Amino acid sequence: MEVLLLSGYRPHPIGLDALEDGEIRLDSQIRSLKEIGLTPIVVLSGNHADDVLRVSQQLESCELVFDANDNSSNLFTNLRSGLHVTKNACFALPVEIPVPPEGHWKHLKAELIREGLLTAHHVIHAFPTEGAAWQHWRGFPLLVTAIGNRVILDLKTGKGLTDERIRYYRLPSVSSLQHPLRINTV
Numbered sequence: 001m002e003v004l005l006l007s008g009y010r011p012h013p014i015g016l017d018a019l020e021d022g023e024i025r026l027d028s029q030i031r032s033l034k035e036i037g038l039t040p041i042v043v044l045s046g047n048h049a050d051d052v053l054r055v056s057q058q059l060e061s062c063e064l065v066f067d068a069n070d071n072s073s074n075l076f077t078n079l080r081s082g083l084h085v086t087k088n089a090c091f092a093l094p095v096e097i098p099v100p101p102e103g104h105w106k107h108l109k110a111e112l113i114r115e116g117l118l119t120a121h122h123v124i125h126a127f128p129t130e131g132a133a134w135q136h137w138r139g140f141p142l143l144v145t146a147i148g149n150r151v152i153l154d155l156k157t158g159k160g161l162t163d164e165r166i167r168y169y170r171l172p173s174v175s176s177l178q179h180p181l182r183i184n185t186v
Contacts, residue, residue, distance in 0.1 A: 008045030
């Protein structure tokens with residue numbers, strides 16, 4: 001499945017900070033997503049997009065999307081820009097949130113399969129377990145359903161990710177699952 005890696009929603013470049021091993025965060029995120037079988041689509045915006053393009057070693061292997069909202073870019077405009085390149089359900093993750101373990105992604109996808117492709121939910125999310133590295137970013141990554149994709153793109157005056165017209169479905173955390181998931185691939 002595709003993951004919209006939202007990295008163009010701040011007025012300064014994000015994802016260019018170096019990690020302990022010297023790799024930049026954006027490249028680490030792209031590599032980590034690919035390692036668990038996901039396909040990253042990187043959303044960039046603003047004056048700093050060129051900086052990101054010059055520094056990243058992993059962008060050449062990804063589809064790129066530019067959020068043309070420039071200085072007024074935010075998570076919602078990044079998400080909407082990314083949704084234009086996919087018609088299917090997809091994940092969304094801000095670049096500074098550590099990539100959750102593979103089981104978290106499978107948990108979200110299993111729920112989409114259980115709900116069915118024509119689910120009434122627009123966005124499915126599971127809050128991380130206590131102590132997870134991304135715990136402070138409650139509810140990411142998001143799984144935007146195919147119906148949610150259309151609904152979000154049709155919002156002409158979107159109020160952001162908290163818009164009351166977007167129907168969220170909150171799952172229990174991965175650690176509270178009764179049975180292990182039986183899905184071969186993400």
